[in-house]
Amino acid sequence: MNTIYLVRHGIKEKSVGDAKLSAKGIQQAEKTASFFRDKKIDAVFSSPLSRAKETAAIIATAIDKDINEEIGLRERANWGDIPNQSFDEFVELWDKCTRERDYEPPNGVSARQAGKRMEQFINECKNQYPDSEIIAVTHGGIITDFMVNVFNAEQLNDLHSNFIDVQSKLIPECSITIIRYDGMKYYIDDFAQVTHLLDK
Template identity: 50%
Template sequence: MKTTFLLVRHALKEKCIGDVPITSEGVVQAKSTALHLANVPVTKIIASPLRRAIDTAAHISLQTNVTVTEDQRLRERANWGDLPEQTFEEFISMWDTCTSDPDYLPPVGDSSKQAGERLASFLTELTSVEPPDSHIVIVTHGGLITDFLVNTFSEQELNVWHPDFIAMQSQLIPECSITTLIHENGKYTIQDFASVAHLK
């Protein structure tokens, strides 16, 4: 049984603390992404409950006529504002520590490894309950996508897409990029990584 996952990073968000919406530029990105996905036989759209993901998914829903469902398992490993009084600099430092040490458990949120395993188990669950040949759009966060990839694929497999994937992972998933995964016979393959061709 084959399942196609289209992992979409949310559109450009406002640079403020907390659960922020997408910007006007982000709306343009989301609309372009939605027009592109209108040509795909999308069977399901699932989004992170954070507003930037919901905003992005809403545009995709309009173009594909598929209702959006939310799932907590698609949240980012941590969000600036989850820890009271944390400055942006402190958040970035915490984030970078999590990225360089996948087992590091931050004071709020998940470790990189936990986040990657969370998305992996969710996708595997979907492959068992959704019909064969489903095309599932997952609107989530760049960090969660790379957490999953680093947790699921070998460094050699990832370096096909970027020569220093693990070290550079935090910079590899642009807003509204689409990473296409195929799940078949219990195995994932990356068909396309962080594509932004639809935004040009």
């Protein structure tokens, strides 16, 4: 049985393109790193986008691991993929992808395809690191894209009513979703938990 910790990156700077973490995002990543210090983690993977790699670097340093960059953890689309795209235009495109799961945006992939990339990544982890605990620092959209692919509506609505309709709002920055996978079936141990970010 593999355990996959799906970590959304910390809060990013408000800029187009491959935005870096904000000061708040760095603080969130440091608190997330503390969560993992006492856990037996076998590998750390990251989306190639800067905000994810910076989050992963803070976590990996805390647990003395290297980072494996994984393009399959990249978001289905990123603001700035399309030249001269306004933020409002990006949000409109994002919402269309969420509603129409097979729609392929320019310079991106469909929601269903993004979810399948995550499935493929988890399968590869199962083969390469059997019975291991893996951290994957990624993005909110691909986490829910994956979950809509592999869990049924009843399971999703147990996590949040109307999960599919509001999925884009369900994964806060530096939240942790814990998935177990036995090679045949996925299990949800925790969903978008943020207790590690709270001031103690």
